[in-house]
Amino acid sequence: MSRFLLKNWPTIFLVPFFFFGTALSQIQIHSKVTPDTLAPGEKGIFFVTIRLPKEIHLNAESGLFKVEPEKNPQIQFQKPQYPAYIKTASGPIYKDSIQVAIPFQLKKGIRSGMDSLFVQVTLQKCSEDQNVCYFPETFRTGARVVIRPLSPQTGPKGISEKLAHALKKGSGLAFLIAFLAGLLTSLTPCVYPMIPITLAVIGAGASGSRWSGFFLSLVYVLGIGITFSTLGIIAAKTGSLFGSFSNHPVVIIFVSLVFFAMGLSLVGGFVVQMPGRLRAGLGKTSAKGLWGAGLTGILAGLLVSPCITPVLVVILTWVATQGSVILGFGLLFSFAMGLGVLFIVLGTFSGVLKTLPKSGAWMEAIEKGLGILLLAFSVGFFQRILSPFWAKHLWAVFLVFLGTFLGAFTSLERQSTTKQKIQKAMGVLFVLWAFFLMYSAFGERKEALSPKFQAEHFSQTNGWIRSEWVAFEEAKRTGKSILLDAYADWCAECRELEKKTWPDAEVQSLLRNFVLLKLDFSVGEDSTKALQKKYKILGMPTMIILSPNGEELGRTTGFQPPEKIISFLRTYVPYN
Known part of the structure; x- marks a missing residue:
């Protein structure tokens, strides 16, 4: 027996590390720079995504998990933004997928061409099956960024x-x-x-x-x-x-x-x-x-x-x-x-x-x-x-007035001209249209009160949250960025976004990568004024990307067609 152990001790010693290596091989680390093309002085975000197997977790606050950008004299990095951790009896941990964002800015003197950004990822893996934590490991990952020159052709575009x-x-x-x-x-x-x-x-x-x-x-x-x-x-x-x-x-x-x-x-x-x-x-x-x-x-x-x-x-x-x-x-x-x-x-x-x-x-x-x-x-x-219900009634009153003005309730005589007959026919059509509006208003109101409609309507809105606090709690729990849509009922371009942009299939697919927060600024209450000043919102519509910690990552204003909002959202999707 002792002879067997002496002969095969290297293999026996490596058996635990073989199982650990199997778990390690399943860990995926991806990095991405968005946008991937920048000019000197412009800002970007370095995303690091770590995907863990089910049986592995990382300790969050032990000091053994950190993402540190390597020094680059031409690039100024900001403090890494870590996602919210999971609270457990043994302490805070990370599981499944972890996304760390590192904002950075190119210095104005950087040369055009291609540059590489690198980070050091230090982590300590813990096995939930064996209830054991292994030695910390450090990995190096990077991504490339294209640096375009500042010239009259590539200066301010918009x-x-x-x-x-x-x-x-x-x-x-x-x-x-x-x-x-x-x-x-x-x-x-x-x-x-x-x-x-x-x-x-x-x-x-x-x-x-x-x-x-x-x-x-x-x-x-x-x-x-x-x-x-x-x-x-x-x-x-x-x-x-x-x-x-x-x-x-x-x-x-x-x-x-x-x-x-x-x-x-x-x-x-x-x-x-x-x-x-x-x-x-x-x-x-x-x-x-x-x-x-x-x-x-x-x-x-x-x-x-x-x-x-x-x-x-x-x-x-x-x-x-x-x-x-x-x-x-x-x-x-x-x-x-x-x-x-x-x-x-x-x-x-x-x-x-x-x-x-x-x-x-x-x-x-x-x-x-x-x-x-x-x-x-x-x-x-x-x-x-007015609410949509009463707005339809108001239009119905106007149509009845218009129909009456055109002669809908005026009797025609034998000597009536063709013009008078056409006018009366148009007047009758306007009055019928008014009754149709009133009928549809009552029908929509009845349907809107049904539980089935409310459930379907919520699913169609793709889960927009109306509370700032709830949105940030969800962002901290999931590690996702927040898409804040500031709108008002009186804003025509906001309604265009609701009709043309948000329902687009590709837009809907990208929205799943964000916690969706919709804030209503229709009425100038003290609470909305505070939010307006907090997020520096000057008018409607304004869309802002926020990190789970509340730091602004980007924004766009005015109506954006689907193709433009898709380009905007993709910049802030770390890994898909």
């Missing part, structure tokens, strides 16, 4: 980056860039509600010439720019949410009533006896003058608080931190003028409408049509403070 670059240099091009950004924003859903107002106000006030419509539109847009810029400066300097004032319930009710009264006066419903000065600024007659157009534009400027865009973020941040109020006003005014180009074109066209027919009946029909546009706008604007 319009917001160009604006930030111009502001930093003090270049007058900043005003031109802000104007172009406003021009692009005028093609987004945020300004769609302004189209009927422009057509109605300018169309009613123009004297029938193209130049008359143009000058009225120009004065109207100047009024919009004054209000828009003033609200932007106030928001930047007070730290309030851009667009929140314009969407206060009191403002919504007041503006809706004013435009509703203007619409009624245009369709000839009745004469609204408002105070003389207000009537002089907003009434039907005054809209024909430059002062009327300007005052109406100032009031309409309350409505042109578009959903936040990257360019607006740059301007508001610059004004809030270090910029001059006068220059900030000029930048916002330039943005508003770009935004108003569409309104000038529409206003000029609506002014030409009156040159087409020479008959008084035609002019009266056009005026009533423009009045109906204003009434429709007032209803659409007022619905922001």
Whole structure:
């Protein structure tokens, strides 16, 4: 027996280590740099993912598990961010999958080309089957990053980056860039509600010439720019949410009533006896003058608080931190003028409408049509403070009014013209549409109260959490990053995200890598104001990636189509 032991002692000694080596071979360590292409001075994240077999765990706070980046004179690493551990009777441990994030920044003097980043991973494996911990081991893993040169071709690419670059240099091009950004924003859903107002106000006030419509539109847009810029400066300097004032319930009710009264006066419903000065600024007659157009534009400027865009973020941040109020006003005014180009074109066209027919009946029909546009706008604007159930009822009332106006309940006689018959048919269709809306509103309300619908609706939202505290607890438990979606009911681009971006199949697949947190900023309560300041949210929509410890990893603003949000999310998915 002793001879056998002496002859085979190396094999017998290595038997325990053979089983340990089997477990070790199943441990996977992956590393990834996101984004994998950076320019000097830009930031990235080094992700290290460790996958453990079921029978192995790591001690979390024994000092024997750590991820340390190797020193690189051209790269500045930050403190590694470890995921939340699992609490057990013997102490905190890690199991299954561990993801460690190390933020870093390339120094400005780094050369272009390709560089490698390395980290040292020290860990102590413990076997749950044998209740034993082995000697600590250190592993080296790395990933490559492509460093692109800073040149005119690879400088600031987006319009917001160009604006930030111009502001930093003090270049007058900043005003031109802000104007172009406003021009692009005028093609987004945020300004769609302004189209009927422009057509109605300018169309009613123009004297029938193209130049008359143009000058009225120009004065109207100047009024919009004054209000828009003033609200932007106030928001930047007070730290309030851009667009929140314009969407206060009191403002919504007041503006809706004013435009509703203007619409009624245009369709000839009745004469609204408002105070003389207000009537002089907003009434039907005054809209024909430059002062009327300007005052109406100032009031309409309350409505042109578009959903936040990257360019607006740059301007508001610059004004809030270090910029001059006068220059900030000029930048916002330039943005508003770009935004108003569409309104000038529409206003000029609506002014030409009156040159087409020479008959008084035609002019009266056009005026009533423009009045109906204003009434429709007032209803659409007022619905922001209503639930979907009551919003449908409000639209139903409007459709009944429209149907009645077209003659749905007027008896036809033998001598009735074809035009009168078509009008009555359209009126009847509008009334039927109104009853259909009311019927569908009650049906949706009944269905929404059913347990089955609520369960299905929750699963379709893919588990968005509404509580900040709950989201962070879940992130610490799972080690996942948090995707914070800041939205408001009054934000048109937020609704576009809900309809077009979040339901996308590939987006939904990527969302599973995050803890999803949705914060509602529709009402300016103290709690939401605190969150807005905490996360430096300037407007809606804003999407922020946060680590489980609350550190911001990245953000994007404004409406993002599926392909852009996919690219954004992939940057923060460590290993898939």
